[in-house]
Each structure stands twice: as C-alpha cells, then as structure tokens.
Amino acid sequence: MNRRERSVAHFEGLGDLWQKECKYLDQIFEKRIPFNRKELISFHDYVYNHCTSFVHNSNVRSQDPGKHLYENLTNYINTRLQEIAAEIEIITDDEQLIIKYVEYWEPFWKACEELNRGCRYLNQNWVKREQFEKHDHIHHVYRMAMIRWKEEVFSPIDRALVTAITMILRQRPGEQAKSLVYQVLKSIVELYANDEKQAVPVPNKLNNVFTEEVVGFYKSETLAEFQRITLSDNYCDLKQFLKYACLAMPEIKEGVQFKAILKRHIALQLEKAISKSLGGRDYLNAFMALRHSPLERALRDQKELVAVIDQVCTDSINAMNQKRDPILILNEYCNELMTKKQESEKALIEELKRIVELVEFLNEKDKFIQQYWKVLRTRQINETSTWDENESTMISLLTKKFGNEATCRLSNQLAELARSRTVKDGFEKYLASRNIKFGFDFRLKCFESRGGDDNIKLILPTELQQAASEFYSFYCQLNIGRKIEFNCELSFGEMICHLNHSTHILQVNTLQMALLLLFNHHERLTINEMADRLGTSTEILQPVLDFWKAIGFLISSGLALEVNMNFTSRKRRLNLNKVPIKTRKIEDKEDYELKNRRKHQMDAAVVRIMKKYKILEHSQLVALVIDELKNLFIPKIGFIKERIEVLLDKDTPDIERTQSSTYRYVS
Structure with a gap:
C-alpha cells in the first residue's frame, strides 16, 4: 500500500466519528433540542478526537483531520440551507415571507450557537492555525454558518426581503408584525457583521440598503429590547444582543441612551439592596452582588456599559444623603472580621479583598485608612485581634491597591506593635533583675506616640506612681533623649471593689481608676477636691461622676460624693469604661x-x-x-x-x- 492509499484508509476511519457527530447535529438542527451539559461534553470529545486523529502519523498532515471535519460541517449546513432556500424563494406575499424567514432563522441561529460551543477545540486550534497561515476562507464555525446562510438563503431573496420590511413598516403594523420585522433586521445585522467582506462598516451597510425610516425603527426597537432584557432576570441573550447591536449602533457607546437605561435599573437595584442591609456583610454584599452579577458578566465585552456599574457604585457609596456612613460601616465590619474567629483563613482573605474592592469606590480613601488605623490601634491596645497575620494581610491588600504613601501609617503601626512587645519583655526582665514587685498586675503596652491622641493631664495616684517611675527609668536608659508619657485616655485596667454586701470587678480607664483610688484614703470628696488631687479640671471629671451617680455607684452627701457601700448589681464584672472624657470631639x-x-x-x-x-x-x-x-x-x-x-x-x-x-x- 503506497502513501496515498494509506492516507485514504486513514480518512475512511474518520467516517465512524462523523456518523456519531451527525447524531448530535441532527439533535440541534432537526429536532431543535439544545445540548445539556453531558451531551455538550460528549460532542466536544468527538470533535477533539476527530481533530487529533493521526496527529503523530507521518502519512497524514496534522491539519488534515480538522479540515475533514470542517468540510463535513460546511456541507451539512449547506444541505440544510439549500432546502430552506428552496421553500422560501417561492413565497411572494410580504408578510408570509417575513414569517417564514423568522421561522427558519431563529432555530438555525440557536443551533449554530450550540454548534459553536461544541466546536471550541476546532475553533481555537485548527481554525486558528489555518488563519495564521493566511487561509482567509476559513472562519470560526459560527461565522462560517452565518456566511453560508447569507449565501444560500439571504442573497437570493435579499431584495424581496428589504421590500417586504419597508412595505410592512409603512402600513403601521401591529406589535406582532413589528416584532417579526425586528427579528429579521437583527438577523441581517448579524449577517452583515459576519460577512467575509468587512471593508464597509455595518451602519453604512444598513444605511445603504434600508430607508431612514427602517433604520430608525431598528434603533428604537433595539433600545426597547435592551430595556426589556435589562429589566428581566434572564441575561443569557444579552451578550449576543449587545455584540451586534453595538456594531450597528456605535452611538450606543458614545451616547447616553443605553447608559441611562442601565443606570436607572441598577441604581434602583442597589438602593433596594442597601436599604435591606442590616450590617457590614449585607452592605458589602449589596455592592458585590451587583459588580459580579450575571448582568455584569453579560456586559463584559462592552467596557463603556460595564463602567456604568462602577459609576453607580461610586455615586451610591459617596452620596451625601445617606443614613449611615459607609466608611464607618466598612471599618466596623473589618473590626468584626479581625476580632472574631473565622471559618477559614481563605474565606477571611477573600472577604478582605472584597472590602478593599469596595473601598476603591470611595472618594475619601484616606479617611477610611485613617479610621482603620484608629480601630487597628484600639485592637492592639485591647489585644482583641485574633491573629496579627490577618492585620498584615489587610494592610498588604490596601498597599497594593492604594500605594505605600496611603498606608505607611498602618505599616508603621504594625512595626510599633513588634517594638512594643520587645520593650515589654525587656521591662519584665528589668523588674525581675531588681526584684521589684508592684503588688498589682501591670501589663505594659508601649506604642510610640505620633502626637495624634489627646491626653489628659493627670497626677497618678501613689499606687501607680512606682510603676510609672520604674518604667521611666527603664525606658530612658534604652532611649536616651526620648520622652515618653502614659496616655490616660487609652490606658485602662481592672479593680476589685469590696462593698458591704457584694464584691465587683470594675473595668475602668486610668482617670476612673485614679478617682476610685482617692476613696481609699477619703470617705467623701467634693468635685473640686478631686480635681485638685488629680491635677485636672472639673470639666473632665463631671461626665464620669454624672455617669456613676446615674447608676447609683456614687451618692451625694451635701456637696460631696461618696461610694455607695450598698450598691448591688446582678453582674459581678462591670464595665464602667463607657464615658467619653475628651474635651474636644x-x-x-x-x-x-x-x-x-x-x-x-x-x-x-x-x-x-x-x-x-x-x-x-x-x-x-x-x-x-x-x-x-x-x-x-x-x-x-x-x-x-x-x-x-x-x-x-x-x-x-x-x-x-x-x-x-x-x-x-x-x-
């Protein structure tokens, strides 16, 4: 057997594959049943096997099996279209011609969509290689099918079809007739867009063939169709619709009509979602559900329309008339994620990425970062972060998106935490080496001051002065020439309070602690006496004292105040560190x-x-x-x-x- 005979024998072996493929073609073209997932995978496998048969066989050119499949597909489509053309060509009535054309076009177009999906391997490999070798007559399967329809079905009746469309529109047709005419015009636009001759743009082809009235009808119906699809929950046809609508109507990208329709729809959707949100997660989901919705995926090929979604998100999150501050909502949600154990590290990182994605829409990104720094510092002071690595991840995400200049303060804060832990360990060793014991638990958290916190001027009570003095001595030995002070606003602690009938653990800040310790040495004190002994003003003390009087912990004795020794509460641990004491907001x-x-x-x-x-x-x-x-x-x-x-x-x-x-x- 010579080389030619062996080649013929190999191609005869492809006959079985083609027969199996024909069953799938009959399903979508004759029975008009789309592929389910399993059928699509099976058909794709047959196409793959067909294209890769004999690839390593020296008797057969590697492109020949793909050529065999492509030619068979072309012949199969031609045969079907010739039958359709023979039936349509004999119709003389304008309305019947339109009806019959749409009757055959719709199922054929859908079948070609299915076929193109199943022939993905053929398109991306064999067709791509043929086009690279300048074989200009080879096209992707879908485009090949459109060209065949234009040649076999449309071209023989193009004049009759154009006349029918023009005449029907002049007769003030009903909704059904208008719908049929629009379907025909859509098919013609699709044929023009897939034509082999691309020298003339689609809008020019429409203007050359149809009257101004017909072109105007197509454009108005296209806007109405876009609005209908947008308002529906089914966007499966939107990508295909926009692909050819934008080719025929380039003003869609440049003008405001499509954008206005889209903007009204998604702005209403987002507003409803935000109004239903109860917390940070819901608020975030409202935006992300829009940004990664089926609608957004359908619009991805049209960047001008995708930009509308981003614009709506930007307008919404920066609106002036909001009931809740978005920056505050996002920071509260970040704090929740950082202080509560999450299901998995991967899920947490994905959520942090979504937050950063939303922060990108804020006009005041620096304000978000400033508030994030404040809450981060509070978490560090209170030791409520579940893991420092999570904090580092969030800062890295923000830095990657907004740059080092925006996030340097956050990075410095993490570095200060590490330095503070070193100072803490050193101070504990310092106390142990000198055999110093305070008689109370002194937990040091040393953060280098940036001058960003208000601090109350306060004379520490004698019980705390030794701890402060020892730390001053230790720190000054390590950092010669540097000044450090206790921040009485941020520092806090716990005290055990023994009353007549109960004992309570009180959570208080340093000012409150100093106030209570005064009552260890005095049974009752006036507010002026308290202010003198603590070296602060009565304006600073008044809110704290008012709160304690309101809950009954302190009671009045003339102008003086004293501890209510009969105070009781169902809770043994009481958090009294709730009163703002700053003089400036x-x-x-x-x-x-x-x-x-x-x-x-x-x-x-x-x-x-x-x-x-x-x-x-x-x-x-x-x-x-x-x-x-x-x-x-x-x-x-x-x-x-x-x-x-x-x-x-x-x-x-x-x-x-x-x-x-x-x-x-x-x-």
Whole structure:
C-alpha cells in the first residue's frame, strides 16, 4: 500500500466519528433540542478526537483531520440551507415571507450557537492555525454558518426581503408584525457583521440598503429590547444582543441612551439592596452582588456599559444623603472580621479583598485608612485581634491597591506593635533583675506616640506612681533623649471593689481608676477636691461622676460624693469604661488632621507635576492633580485652586503664573 492509499484508509476511519457527530447535529438542527451539559461534553470529545486523529502519523498532515471535519460541517449546513432556500424563494406575499424567514432563522441561529460551543477545540486550534497561515476562507464555525446562510438563503431573496420590511413598516403594523420585522433586521445585522467582506462598516451597510425610516425603527426597537432584557432576570441573550447591536449602533457607546437605561435599573437595584442591609456583610454584599452579577458578566465585552456599574457604585457609596456612613460601616465590619474567629483563613482573605474592592469606590480613601488605623490601634491596645497575620494581610491588600504613601501609617503601626512587645519583655526582665514587685498586675503596652491622641493631664495616684517611675527609668536608659508619657485616655485596667454586701470587678480607664483610688484614703470628696488631687479640671471629671451617680455607684452627701457601700448589681464584672472624657470631639480633631495632611499632599502633587511638565494650562494641571491623588482622595476643584494660589504666594515660590490661566515651574 503506497502513501496515498494509506492516507485514504486513514480518512475512511474518520467516517465512524462523523456518523456519531451527525447524531448530535441532527439533535440541534432537526429536532431543535439544545445540548445539556453531558451531551455538550460528549460532542466536544468527538470533535477533539476527530481533530487529533493521526496527529503523530507521518502519512497524514496534522491539519488534515480538522479540515475533514470542517468540510463535513460546511456541507451539512449547506444541505440544510439549500432546502430552506428552496421553500422560501417561492413565497411572494410580504408578510408570509417575513414569517417564514423568522421561522427558519431563529432555530438555525440557536443551533449554530450550540454548534459553536461544541466546536471550541476546532475553533481555537485548527481554525486558528489555518488563519495564521493566511487561509482567509476559513472562519470560526459560527461565522462560517452565518456566511453560508447569507449565501444560500439571504442573497437570493435579499431584495424581496428589504421590500417586504419597508412595505410592512409603512402600513403601521401591529406589535406582532413589528416584532417579526425586528427579528429579521437583527438577523441581517448579524449577517452583515459576519460577512467575509468587512471593508464597509455595518451602519453604512444598513444605511445603504434600508430607508431612514427602517433604520430608525431598528434603533428604537433595539433600545426597547435592551430595556426589556435589562429589566428581566434572564441575561443569557444579552451578550449576543449587545455584540451586534453595538456594531450597528456605535452611538450606543458614545451616547447616553443605553447608559441611562442601565443606570436607572441598577441604581434602583442597589438602593433596594442597601436599604435591606442590616450590617457590614449585607452592605458589602449589596455592592458585590451587583459588580459580579450575571448582568455584569453579560456586559463584559462592552467596557463603556460595564463602567456604568462602577459609576453607580461610586455615586451610591459617596452620596451625601445617606443614613449611615459607609466608611464607618466598612471599618466596623473589618473590626468584626479581625476580632472574631473565622471559618477559614481563605474565606477571611477573600472577604478582605472584597472590602478593599469596595473601598476603591470611595472618594475619601484616606479617611477610611485613617479610621482603620484608629480601630487597628484600639485592637492592639485591647489585644482583641485574633491573629496579627490577618492585620498584615489587610494592610498588604490596601498597599497594593492604594500605594505605600496611603498606608505607611498602618505599616508603621504594625512595626510599633513588634517594638512594643520587645520593650515589654525587656521591662519584665528589668523588674525581675531588681526584684521589684508592684503588688498589682501591670501589663505594659508601649506604642510610640505620633502626637495624634489627646491626653489628659493627670497626677497618678501613689499606687501607680512606682510603676510609672520604674518604667521611666527603664525606658530612658534604652532611649536616651526620648520622652515618653502614659496616655490616660487609652490606658485602662481592672479593680476589685469590696462593698458591704457584694464584691465587683470594675473595668475602668486610668482617670476612673485614679478617682476610685482617692476613696481609699477619703470617705467623701467634693468635685473640686478631686480635681485638685488629680491635677485636672472639673470639666473632665463631671461626665464620669454624672455617669456613676446615674447608676447609683456614687451618692451625694451635701456637696460631696461618696461610694455607695450598698450598691448591688446582678453582674459581678462591670464595665464602667463607657464615658467619653475628651474635651474636644475626636471627629473634629481627625478632620483637622486629615485636612492638613491633604494640604501637604496637594502641594507636593502640584510641585511634582509642574517640575515634570514645566508649563501647564490651569485645566491640564487640575486634571493631572486629580489623577495623581485619586488613590488617596478625589480633591474638589476649589480646593485645588486654593492650594495653587497658596503656592503662588510663597516667598520663594516653586511655580509662577505666566498668563491668566498658565503656570510655569520655577527651576
């Protein structure tokens, strides 16, 4: 047997495979039954075996089995289409022609979609190789089928079909007739989009073939169809619909009609989801369910429409009229994740990633990070984090997304925790070496001060002075020239209180502890006497005393106060550390710090940009500054203008105004 005979014998062996494949083709084309998952996998396997048969056989070219399958598929489709064409060509009535065309087109189109899915291996391997070798007549299976329909069915009746569409629309058709005409127009757009000749864009082809009235009808119906699909819960046809709708209507991407429809729909969905959210997880899910929904997946090929989803998320999370602060909600949820044991580390990391993804939509990302730093520090002081590695993971995620400049304070806080543990261990060894015992449990948490916390000026009671004095001595030996002080606002402890009929463990901050210890030496005290002995003001003490009087722990004796020795409670452990004692609102202080930090960041950004570009128009500078700072916050135009004026008025300015709206860098 010579080489040619062996090759023929090998191809005869493909006949059995083709017969099995034909059964699947008959199912989708004749019986019009789509593949289920099992059938799709089986058909894909047959296609794979068909394409890879004899790949390692020197008697057969590696591309020949794929060619055999492709030609058989083409012939199978041609045979079916020729039968359809023979039936349609004899129809003379306009409405009947439209009806019959749609009757055959719809099942054929759906069958081709199924076939294309099953021929994925053929498309991605054999077809791709043929196209690489410049065989321009070879196309993906779906496009090949569309070309065959155009040649066999559409071309013989194209004039009659165009005339039928025009005449029906002029007769003010009913909804059913309009629907049929629209289906025909959609098929024609799809045929134009898959045509072998792509020199002329699809919109031009439509305008060349149809009247302005027909093209206008197609566009209005397409908008209505998009709205119908968007409002439904079934988006399986949306990807295909948009693919060809955007080819025929490029103004969809550039205009506002599709975007307006989409925006109204998803904004309402998001608003409803947020209104039902009870906590941080629900709030996060409301956004993530929209961002990773079937609708979003269907829109992925159209970046302009996907951007609408992001815009809705941005508008919603930054809206001014919200009942709850999104930054506070997300930080509370982060705190919940960090302080409660999670089902798995992987699940926790995925949840943290989702939080960072949502933070990206905030205009004030730096404010979120500032509040996160505050809550992180509280967790470290209270030792409530389940694992330090989780904290490190969150900071890494934030750094990766927003940069080191935005998160350096968080990274420093983790480093300070490590240093504080070293100091704590050293202090314990120091006390042991000197055989010092305080008579109470003194748990040191030493965090280097950044000047960001208010601190009450307080004379520590004698019971605590020894511990403070010893630590001052120890720390100054290690850090010569550095100053350290106890933060009476952040520090806290527990005291055992023995009353007439009960004993309680009181959880108190340092100020409260100092107040209570005064009553070890005095039976009753006035508020002025307390203030003098503690070296603080009555305004600081008043809220604490009012709270204790309200719960009955302290009682009045004329102008003085004394401990209620008959005080009782069902709880043995009482948390009294609930009263804010700062004279200035922490929110005001944080806002002041944040505003100052933004001023410095703005000034630095303006100078960096001007140094790079030398000369810029005002509008150019503003756009570049916003882009530069978007990972920290979205600055307002007025704020940018204000900082530019400040830089211009400096004694030795870095920039100068050359014209009314042009700036130059001063080198």
